[in-house]
Amino acid sequence: MPTPGTSALVVTLPSAAVLLETAAAVDPGLVRPGLPPHVTALYPFLPADRLTEQTDAAIRQLATSFPATEVQLTDLVTAPGFVAAAAPALQPLADAVCDHWPEAPPYSGRFGAHPPAHLTIALGGTDDQRAKVAERARAALPITARAETLHLVVLTEQGWQLRLSAPLGTPAR
Numbered sequence: 001m002p003t004p005g006t007s008a009l010v011v012t013l014p015s016a017a018v019l020l021e022t023a024a025a026v027d028p029g030l031v032r033p034g035l036p037p038h039v040t041a042l043y044p045f046l047p048a049d050r051l052t053e054q055t056d057a058a059i060r061q062l063a064t065s066f067p068a069t070e071v072q073l074t075d076l077v078t079a080p081g082f083v084a085a086a087a088p089a090l091q092p093l094a095d096a097v098c099d100h101w102p103e104a105p106p107y108s109g110r111f112g113a114h115p116p117a118h119l120t121i122a123l124g125g126t127d128d129q130r131a132k133v134a135e136r137a138r139a140a141l142p143i144t145a146r147a148e149t150l151h152l153v154v155l156t157e158q159g160w161q162l163r164l165s166a167p168l169g170t171p172a173r
Contacts, residue, residue, distance in 0.1 A: 006155045007051060007163070008043040009059065009097055011090055012036050013145035016073060016119055019085060022136035023122040026129050030122035034159035039071070039087045039119050041097040041150060045104050048154045056152070056164050062100055063150040063166035066093045074142040076134055077118055081125075083133045084118040090147060091117045093168075097150075 152164040
């Protein structure tokens, strides 16, 4: 479980909310509270006490290198303790973010330097719960979602808080 001070870079996909709703209908505990549907570019990112104006500027600059894009969520990914929708359209952005901050390996290195970009639908639960979620999520696919912004979020005692939004493809000021 993440602790306060943990940060992440994510791309929200609000139109994919139906996928999280399918998981919450099975068990609300399968959905991480406080974040809308999103594809994680890098988690954990830098600790909150290491985030600076230079970090913010680097995030903004990197975001300008990638256009806003349509994300096709068509394939379901299941693994022990996990149901997700693959988001290959965001792989180049996620890879660039990971390459820019090698001192913050994604998922603490558990899945390599460039884990597949995905939208997590359910995390944890029983095999039966995840099977129900997968069945319901599969019925909701395909979903087309628009990726427009790279967000920096930080976990606080009150939950995940937005620190920075960097529009994709928009020159930094």
